[in-house]
Amino acid sequence: MPTNSHLMPHLKVCGMADADSLQAVAALQPDFLGFIFYPASKRYVGERLPAAAVRALPAAIRKVGVFVDDDAATVLARVREFDLQLAQLHGHETPETCAAVRAGGVPVVKAFAVGEGFDFAQLQPYVGCVDYFLFDTAGPQPGGNGTAFDWTLLQDYNLTVPYFLAGGIGPEHVAALRNLRLPGLFALDLNSRFETAPGTKDAGRLEAFFQALKA
Numbered sequence: 352m353p354t355n356s357h358l359m360p361h362l363k364v365c366g367m368a369d370a371d372s373l374q375a376v377a378a379l380q381p382d383f384l385g386f387i388f389y390p391a392s393k394r395y396v397g398e399r400l401p402a403a404a405v406r407a408l409p410a411a412i413r414k415v416g417v418f419v420d421d422d423a424a425t426v427l428a429r430v431r432e433f434d435l436q437l438a439q440l441h442g443h444e445t446p447e448t449c450a451a452v453r454a455g456g457v458p459v460v461k462a463f464a465v466g467e468g469f470d471f472a473q474l475q476p477y478v479g480c481v482d483y484f485l486f487d488t489a490g491p492q493p494g495g496n497g498t499a500f501d502w503t504l505l506q507d508y509n510l511t512v513p514y515f516l517a518g519g520i521g522p523e524h525v526a527a528l529r530n531l532r533l534p535g536l537f538a539l540d541l542n543s544r545f546e547t548a549p550g551t552k553d554a555g556r557l558e559a560f561f562q563a564l565k566a
């Protein structure tokens with residue numbers, strides 16, 4: 352079982368789709384930045400963000416492409432175009448699809464929508480096919496729903512795969528996050544609660560959050 356629960360988790364800011372706020376957020380040096388390649392998302396990269404702007408980000412920031420039910424070839428083509436370091440598969444991708452992306456040389460984050468009665472047994476077939484899990488709140492959209500789930504559901508997590516904690520994390524969670532001791536917790540994923548508009552992040556709010564977490 353991973354034992355890093357007492358350490359400061361890594362930080363990922365997801366759903367970047369605006370060139371100006373991308374620069375401002377990159378200056379805060381988060382560990383990961385996420386880019387959404389799901390056309391139905393309000394944060395779809397689409398025409399809003401040229402690949403060159405993403406490719407030009409500092410190498411220390413790992414760039415994560417977020418995909419929903421794409422095949423491995425589509426994911427890998429975007430990875431090459433945008434110079435992404437990880438693929439986050441946020442739909443109903445099978446372990447085989449995850450393994451195919453990984454076989455293309457790209458570490459995989461497999462997202463799961465968590466609600467009451469979440470069946471942790473469904474994770475087992477993915478062990479060995481993914482590098483990380485991401486636990487997000489179940490909701491009407493595949494992601495970016497802006498609501499938190501009951502994190503105590505993860506208290507008994509006992510798999511070797513580290514995970515990102517996502518779903519509605521916002522400034523009001525600082526105290527709870529500072530005291531959070533969850534086995535396997537690797538990173539916090541921040542998105543809609545730090546936006547001025549979908550895809551446009553509020554760098555000031557993020558900076559205050561980062562500082563409060565690290566204080």
Ligand SMILES: O=C(O)c1ccccc1NCC(=O)[C@H](O)[C@H](O)COP(=O)(O)O
Nearest residue numbers: 365392493494495496497518519542543
């Ligand atoms: O954010 C989206 O619009 C989105 C749409 C479809 C699939 C995934 C999406 N986001 C992926 C993320 O990793 C988000 O950060 C995660 O869902 C948490 O978002 P939020 O609840 O807004 O904090």
